[in-house]
Amino acid sequence: MKIVPNLVPVSKYSIKCPYSMTPEFIVVHNTANDASARNEVAYMISNSNKVSFHYAIDDKEIVQGIPENRNAWHAGDGVNGQGNRKGLSIEICFSKSGGKRFEEAEKLAAKFIAFKLKEKGWGIDKIKKHQDFNGKYCPHRTLDMGWQRFLDIVKSELDKLKGGATMAEKNVPSSWAKEAWEWAKKEGITDGTNPKGAVTREQLTTMLYRYHKQVAKK
Numbered sequence: 001m002k003i004v005p006n007l008v009p010v011s012k013y014s015i016k017c018p019y020s021m022t023p024e025f026i027v028v029h030n031t032a033n034d035a036s037a038r039n040e041v042a043y044m045i046s047n048s049n050k051v052s053f054h055y056a057i058d059d060k061e062i063v064q065g066i067p068e069n070r071n072a073w074h075a076g077d078g079v080n081g082q083g084n085r086k087g088l089s090i091e092i093c094f095s096k097s098g099g100k101r102f103e104e105a106e107k108l109a110a111k112f113i114a115f116k117l118k119e120k121g122w123g124i125d126k127i128k129k130h131q132d133f134n135g136k137y138c139p140h141r142t143l144d145m146g147w148q149r150f151l152d153i154v155k156s157e158l159d160k161l162k163g164g165a166t167m168a169e170k171n172v173p174s175s176w177a178k179e180a181w182e183w184a185k186k187e188g189i190t191d192g193t194n195p196k197g198a199v200t201r202e203q204l205t206t207m208l209y210r211y212h213k214q215v216a217k218k
């Protein structure tokens, strides 16, 4: 997964990421403005506010601002808060206006989160929202559009990474079988469902019978 690094200089660690950290979960945010990921990170690094986050993600790229082994100030739960001290923070961009750009940013964020879950051996339960730590309605647009919906997107990305075929993939024949499968569908030998299912004797017999009646006699 390609990540664009723009890490905060060590001289600013005392403001932006003073504590070492071993992340224990992911915290999802929406930026509530319309800046790109590069601009979000550049702005975060340039100011002297105790506000920071590990990654910003827009419709095109993932930009990292804080190393994963440092904490960041994003969860609003104080110096010793779980969110601020254990959470790997991800800002999804373009949430103010929403629309296609935001939807694409959310998709890329879901892919990245799935990648992180797999890398760390974590399950979906390791995905938290900012709201869980201080009650703030964030990630606002992701929540508006449905939190469970977002978790489902991450889940399907994670399944893909784990090599488990999704339902859609299960319904498509393998490339080497495609020509024969299309032929058998056209000739009425198979109804075209469940290409990867195992076949029983009665199903095989029925397919042979259909072949005999419709093709062999041609």
Ligand SMILES: [Zn+2]
Pocket (backbone or CB within 6 Å): 028, 029, 030, 074, 130, 138, 139
């Ligand atoms: Zn937030």
